[in-house]
Amino acid sequence: MANILLVDDSSTMRKIISRSLRQAGLAVDEIYEAGDGIEGLSVLASGKSIQLILSDINMPNMDGIEFVKAVRANGNTTPIVMITTEGGEDIIAEAMSSGASNSIKKPFTPDQLQEKLGGML
Amino acid sequence: MSLNPDIAISTNLTEETLAGYIISATQDVFSTMVMMEPKDEFPLQEPVSHFKCSITGMVGFAGTYSGVISIHCPVSLALDITSSMLGMECAEVCDDLNDAIGEIANMLGGSVKQVLSKGGMDVKLSIPTVISGEDYTVNSLSDSDCVVIPFVVEEQKFLVGLTLKNG
Numbered sequence: 001m002a003n004i005l006l007v008d009d010s011s012t013m014r015k016i017i018s019r020s021l022r023q024a025g026l027a028v029d030e031i032y033e034a035g036d037g038i039e040g041l042s043v044l045a046s047g048k049s050i051q052l053i054l055s056d057i058n059m060p061n062m063d064g065i066e067f068v069k070a071v072r073a074n075g076n077t078t079p080i081v082m083i084t085t086e087g088g089e090d091i092i093a094e095a096m097s098s099g100a101s102n103s104i105k106k107p108f109t110p111d112q113l114q115e116k117l118g119g120m121l
Numbered sequence: 122m123s124l125n126p127d128i129a130i131s132t133n134l135t136e137e138t139l140a141g142y143i144i145s146a147t148q149d150v151f152s153t154m155v156m157m158e159p160k161d162e163f164p165l166q167e168p169v170s171h172f173k174c175s176i177t178g179m180v181g182f183a184g185t186y187s188g189v190i191s192i193h194c195p196v197s198l199a200l201d202i203t204s205s206m207l208g209m210e211c212a213e214v215c216d217d218l219n220d221a222i223g224e225i226a227n228m229l230g231g232s233v234k235q236v237l238s239k240g241g242m243d244v245k246l247s248i249p250t251v252i253s254g255e256d257y258t259v260n261s262l263s264d265s266d267c268v269v270i271p272f273v274v275e276e277q278k279f280l281v282g283l284t285l286k287n288g
Contacts, residue, residue, distance in 0.1 A: 088241015
C-alpha cells in the first residue's frame with residue numbers, strides 16, 4: 001500500500017481524486033493533501049513516507065512545474081504525476097523535463113487513473 | 122453575440138465549430154466529474170447578462186488570445202452539481218460550492234485552451250474566480266464577441282460563455 005501526496009488548489013478536485021483512486025482499486029493507504037507547491041514542499045519536509053506525488057500545474061503561490069523543480073532540487077526522487085487541465089504538449093514537455101514522470105488530463109475517469117497509475121502503485 | 126471575426130480568421134474556426142468544442146468540453150466535464158448529462162440548446166435565443174440567485178465561475182486567458190470562459194448557473198443547480206461532484210449533500214452556499222464551480226470553469230478553460238494554443242505556452246490560464254449573489258450582471262456576456270451556449274440538465278438551465286479577442 002502506498003502513501004500519496006496530492007497537491008491541488010481545488011479542495012473539490014482533491015476530494016474527487018482521492019475518491020477516484022480508491023474507486024480505481026489502486027493500492028492506496030494514506031493521502032496527504034496540499035493546496036499549492038509551497039504546502040506540498042512542507043509536507044515532504046515533514047518526513048512523511050510518500051511513494052507517489054500527484055500535482056496540479058496551474059496553482060497560486062507556487063505552480064506545479066516550480067514544485068517539481070523544487071522537489072528534484074532537494075534530491076527527492078519520488079515519482080510525480082501531473083494531474084492538470086493543461087493538455088498542451090509544450091507544458092507537459094516542460095513538466096517532464098523538470099522531473100515529472102507522467103501526466104493525466106482533467107477531466108479524467110477512474111479507469112484512466114488506473115491505466116496511468118496502476119503500474120506505479 | 123458572435124465570434125470575433127479576427128479570431129475566426131486567426132484560429133480558422135467558425136462560431137459553430139467553436140460552439141461545438143465548448144459543447145463537447147462541457148458535456149465531457151459533466152459526464153466524467155459531475156456525473157450529469159447536460160444537453161445543449163445552442164443557439165441562445167435571447168441575450169442574457171443579468172442573473173438572480175446565481176453563481177458564476179470564470180477563468181481568464183492571456184497571451185496570443187485573451188478572454189474569459191465562464192459558467193453561470195442558478196444556486197439551486199450549483200448545489201446539485203457540487204453534491205454530485207463531492208458525493209455528499211451540499212445544502213447552502215459555502216466554500217465547497219465556490220470551489221466546485223471554479224474547478225468546472227478551470228477544466229473548461231483547459232479544454233478551450235487546447236483548441237486555441239499550439240503547444241500550451243502561448244496562452245496562459247488564470248486561477249478561477251467565482252462570484253455569487255441575489256442580483257448581478259456579467260458584462261462580458263453582453264459583449265458582441267461572446268459565444269454563449271445554453272444547456273439544460275435535470276430540468277434546470279445553465280450557460281457557458283466564451284469571450285475571445287486577439288491578445
